[in-house]
Amino acid sequence: MAIEYARPGRVRPAPENFLSDTDIESVQNGRRDFIRKAFVTASAAMVVPAVAKAQSAGDPAILNLPEWTTSLGMPVATHPYGMPSQYERGLVRRESPGLTRVGGSSVSFTPLQGLFGIITPSGLHFERHHQGWHDIDPARHRLMINGLVKTEAVYTMDDIMRLPSVSRIHFIECGANTGMEWGNVAVPTVQYTHGMIACSEFTGVPLKLILDMCGADYKKGRFVLAEGADGSSMTRTIPMELIESGEVLVAYGQNGEMLRPENGYPLRLVVPGVQGVSWVKWLRRIEVGDMPYGTKDEAIHYIDLMPDGLHRQYTSTQEVKSVITTPSGGQILLDKGFHNISGIAWSGRGKIERVDVSVDGGINWMPARLETPVLSKAITRFNVDWTWDGKPAILQSRAVDETGHVQPSYGQLRAVRGTSSIYHNNAIQSWRLAESGEVSNVQVL
Amino acid sequence: MSRFSKTLIGLMVAGTATAVFAFDRYENIGRPATPAEVAAWDIDVRPDLVGLPEGSGNVDDGMDLWETHCASCHGVFGESNEVFTPLVGGTRADDIETGRVAALIDQSFPQRTTMMKVPTISTLFDYIRRAMPWTSPKSLSDDEVYAILAYMLNLADLVPADFELSHENIAEIQERLPNRNGMTTDHGMWPGASAAEGGIGNGGTPDVQNVICMENCKTTVEIVSALPDYAQDAHGNLAEQHRGVGPVRGVPTGPQPEEGAAPAEQSSAAAVLAIANGKGCMACHGLANKIVGPGYNEIEAKYKDRPDAETYLIGKVKSGGSGVWGSIPMPPQGHVTDEEAQALVQWIMSGAKAQ
Incomplete structure (x- = not known):
């Protein structure tokens, strides 16, 4: 990634020989802090000549015409399915080393540190599989409806895609998002602290419409089991009230194209506001029943341990939460002066009402701008203008949803739920900004 | 008949035969399922044991099945931490x-095993039947599921060694599960009706x-936790x-790339490594370390002078084996094709390079 940019600032590519022999010895002895300090110092030293040169003659990026201005470019359809620029190759889904031991039952995280707006590019949507993923032949995929219905029925993808469809933008967040941070800081960047969230436009058919077709018994059948077609045939219980609201979709579309295989191609459940595990991928069966099903992911996993030793069962709603994505952990600010503090907020109970931002660790707060659109159970982007004076700071964001629920601090959350819950950590995130411009992950009660 | 009469009859019939009219509204979309189709897919078992198939299996048979299908990931006694969180352990006779599992109350036990958490016996039967074994789910007969579950219950000291589990006595085991009273639904995170209205929880109150x-909200800011250096470097070069x-830029962390080093191309070795990852081989074998089974370096060293090593090892991949590297057998890997098995073995015997 040795990409050079002719822009003055605190952070520049490391010049050659910026470490002395003694420094190199220190680094080899494992003193990681030192290399960062030396890097920033050496980089700062580079600023003066760059500016001086710009004043005397001009910016070489302007004076010397680059090859893209002086040669023929690529023809159309060079890449029949377009890909991001080669310069964006660092912004990809990544695993957190040591979190799991088997790739087929693991997580990859969305690179929130590099995303804009509210939509997650489909190729960067986080992954959570329970027994690996498949690329399912849509012609051989079926959806079965059974249980408390007048007519147990089978639908092909042709059938489902002929039905009236809706398109809606919603977030999906894993119940274990930020789960590594319950007890203490564990990971360096927002990709790993909060990257089990994505927001997409989903297209599909309200499940209510299909249950109506089958004559569901809405009086007795207050619980629905959703089941996947993968090896794990993962199952979760969904409340009939949410389905009756029309919000729950049987979806095949994601951001204008079909779902990606890793996200459930060709069919998945969309359960707005509810944790990702309930958005059953590769959906093959819906059963209408009169009691919750106590499935593996409702009785062994996705249960929240409380300080009294009881586990909360059937916790599903993703409560109000936000995080600043720029500046965030593992970043270095280019310079003091103007910065746009930017982040995302969301709530499983509806729209985001407001977001406040603090730069002093939560003593004083200022309201952030909510960028449009502000949609129910979707990510909302917020921004705050800020001039950094070069002094240490602690950045936080605090979201409020339309029900009036205010995102809690770590102190408030732990006072009720302890530190072993794993799931549903929606605490206020703190990023510490040092004088060097380096941002790191810290926790403030 | 007049239009009015048709509507009237439609309304009258709708009360008794909604399904027929609903299908009519979206004509020629969907069809009724056959009983055989529903039976093939409707495999869930509920906490009230609705859906439980008839059958039985004993601890002895379960142990044999366990060693063949389960021990490679979960350990002979369900205690292994190598691949998944342990299944058994952390429960006591008092529980x-x-x-209520006491170790959950003082939170002293380092890990929460399955037997410490699970409140419903239906969950274990349902999950083993639908999702196990790991690489060939749904391949066990119902009797085999009973036997494996019987062995697990014996490991957890819930049933004696001569026990036979069946659909007739499984409800009695429910009354012995160590954490059967360990769940609560008293929370506001169920997005449906409250318990008072037939649903779950308090109806959504946080x-x-x-x-x-907004101003002077506290007097001091105490940082109670910060990222340790090792954790920063553990995630590669930020x-x-x-x-x-x-x-902003990312902070340089971890081992730095050498100046001018060319980016690695996807080599044929990387392609085979992708097969090894994709087929689950890496769950049990490391490139240069033992996990459950031997490391690939150990396999190469052991067989490098054997003339028929390739044929022999392809057979091991396809059909499984036991006794060569220890007591835990390697299950047959039927999901690996002949071509993949050959590529894997050739890659192993040429040093199992990552790139």
């Missing part, structure tokens, strides 16, 4: 009486609330995980 304070333009 069987109280239905348990933790903050206030909107500089490479950020964009190269914009208001």
